[in-house]
Amino acid sequence: MKITIKHYDPSKDAAPYDVSYDVPHEDDYMTLLQALVYIHENLAPLSFDYICRGRMCGRCAMMLDGNPVLACVEPISEGSHAVEPLAGLPVVKDLIVDKSQVQAKISETYKRVRVSPLTEDDLQVYNQNDSDDLFGIQYCARCQVCTAACPARKVNSAYIGPSHMLGVAFRHFDPYDQADRIVEAVQGGLWSCIMCGNCTKACNQLEIDHLRVWQKLRDEAMDRGFSDKK
């Protein structure tokens, strides 16, 4: 198969450039990550990132034929393919992007805010809080694939995007947390989402039900008098 990679080293290249590689396709099944490792070990040095090889660390996120994917679990078929760095983020080198700023913001959101001491009742509620109530958000690897797939985020950089909004929701559904996450969601662009479901389609954590999360946040926001006009 032919794989065309967008190479770029901002420290010395004036612009990104494409290089095509012939990669033998393994018999039944091959992942994009296996193809990249083959290129790096046999054909040319290539910068890309991965750790877990199992959709947990989120570090291997990139674009395959225009779609955001996790390379470690993305099957690649015979034929021609284009591989580029994950859309919407600055390139560090080749297929490695700088997620540090966006991850720092999301990590801030994930910090619990608690102003009063925990009571026995709080602990009861927490212990009864079934993981189903979290709509699978606890499995989010923060890989940014959903945000790269989001058409609303592409046209509106003020919208924090699905990955960050999942963090807001995660803390909203956390009975320990006492911050006003509905206000945070509204300010982050809760109504910027067009409910297309691209985030869910792109997400490799099949447990996460993004659209139900957005709808629940919207319902609660509307109960409090917020609307898409505000």
Ligand code: FES
């Ligand atoms: S290597 Fe960890 S998610 Fe792909």
